Amino acid sequence: MTPRPLPRRSRRSALLLAATTLALGTATACEASHAPSAAGSPGAAAPSAASSSTAGQAPTAGSDARTVSNNGHRLAFHVTPGHLPAIVLDAGGGQDSSYWKDLVPALAKETGSEIITYDRSGLGASAEVAGPWRVDNAVSDLAAVLTAAGATHNVVLASHSEAGEIATYFVRSHPGWSRARF
Numbered sequence: 001m002t003p004r005p006l007p008r009r010s011r012r013s014a015l016l017l018a019a020t021t022l023a024l025g026t027a028t029a030c031e032a033s034h035a036p037s038a039a040g041s042p043g044a045a046a047p048s049a050a051s052s053s054t055a056g057q058a059p060t061a062g063s064d065a066r067t068v069s070n071n072g073h074r075l076a077f078h079v080t081p082g083h084l085p086a087i088v089l090d091a092g093g094g095q096d097s098s099y100w101k102d103l104v105p106a107l108a109k110e111t112g113s114e115i116i117t118y119d120r121s122g123l124g125a126s127a128e129v130a131g132p133w134r135v136d137n138a139v140s141d142l143a144a145v146l147t148a149a150g151a152t153h154n155v156v157l158a159s160h161s162e163a164g165e166i167a168t169y170f171v172r173s174h175p176g177w178s179r180a181r182f
Helices: 008-032 104-111 135-149 162-173
Strands: 064-070 073-080 083-090 113-118 155-159
Touching (some): 064 135, 073 104, 083 104, 083 135, 083 162, 104 113, 113 135, 135 162
Antiparallel strands (some): 073 113
8 A cells, every 4th residue: 555645734744843853853962962861861872772671672652663684784663654754753862763752653643644763773773883984874774774664755854963964965865755855
């Protein structure tokens, strides 16, 4: 079954909610670098995959935990079903997909959109990659996740911090996948 696009008004609501999410996430990430926060809350230091109780677990009861292999390593992601546009939440500050666990149900309910979260390489339930971090590798990982999720067009990327850099390069290298244009 192919998801139907949302009516114009609902698309605007989805984009507005995604932009608000991005702004709140950015503010939280910025505050986290200046003030300590409680473990497990947005902005808290990310637990290691080995010690995290949420690593590899779906951020919400309605989401589907999946994995995909890209360039020899495993990436974990979660899909909460819904309509297009698909909203992809990518946390910054070394956080994994569990960062969004409290937001995903509300965002899905409010927008009706498919919500995709994922653990970048070395975070959460995704495998570590040897060598230095490179934006082109991160972009390749995001493309692999979106392809596996069936979200290769009409995608809204809501990212902050380092994830914002990945989103920028992704949109430039995958024209037509995202609603944004650079």
